[in-house]
Amino acid sequence: MKIFNLILILFSVVFTTNESTISGxxxxxxxxxxxxxxxxxxxxxxxxYKEAKGFIVVFTCNHCPFAVKYEDxxxxxxxxxxxxxxxxxxINPNDPEAEPDDSFELMQERAKEKxxxxxxxxxxxxxxxxxYGATKTPHVFLLDSRRVVKYIGAIDDNVEDATKVKEKYLENAISSLEAGKPVDVATTKAIGCSIKVKK
Incomplete structure (x- = not known):
């Protein structure tokens, strides 16, 4: 597991965006x-979507191991x-020249497969x-019907195992929005691969 996590870290820093230049x-x-x-x-x-109560905008992609773990x-x-x-x-934010596995054609294949x-x-x-200020895949932005940002960050607190999640950050935020209440935890740190840009 330690070796896998090291590979993920090394993998995520190749062709990355400079997060310090992203405000969002x-x-x-x-x-x-x-x-x-x-x-x-x-x-x-x-x-x-004229009748939408809100929008869940997820910056994600095909290739990132974190995105794959969250796909289901x-x-x-x-x-x-x-x-x-x-x-x-x-939304796939990656440049396909920097990450060929995230080409539009492979996006189509993945969407059909899943x-x-x-x-x-x-x-x-x-x-x-x-x-938006997205820096990772996946990176979630919850918006209300007027596109006001209510939550930014991770989907939940356990990348590795959906059965061991203790805090469902996104779903908790949606529940607060549904109830007309302030979102208690409005931001969390997105965990994932950095967004790939052309050099």
Whole structure:
């Protein structure tokens, strides 16, 4: 396990973005909308979902071991909360020249393989993730219906084992939003691979 974790750390620092140059949003800020191409070759934006109670924007990708470990949890959250009016939108922020495993074509293959029932968008030109302040994959931003940021950070407190999660940060934040209450834990540290940019 120690060797695996070391590999993950080394893996995450190759072709990384400079996190010190990323500012991004804080809870209470109004997030920008976007219009990006999804794996079904259609363009999506939050404005397409007029009746949404909120949005779960997840910056994630194909290749990152952390993103892969969270993949089934992301699918589950998307399916469960869609029924409550919360739309999950996944965005791949990585440049495919820096990380070929995150090409648009391989995104399409992955979405088909895992039967994604949510938009999986490509941040072409890497214009959106710096606005949000995403630094990792996965990195989650919970927005209300007016795109006000309510929570930023990790999905939960256990990357390795979903059965041993003690704190479901994202789901707790959604519950507070549903109840019209302030989010007690509005930010956590996102754990994952750094976003890959062209050198």
């Amino acid at each position: 949003y804080k809870p209470g800020d109004v997030a920008t909308d976007f219009r990006l191409k999804s794996v079904d070759n259609k363009m999506y934006s939050m404005s397409d 949890r992301i699918i589950d959250i998307a399916n469960r909360y869609k029924e409550k009016g919360y739309i999950l939108i996944a 039967d994604f029932q949510f938009p999986y968008l490509f941040d072409e030109g890497q214009k959106i993730y710096p606005q």
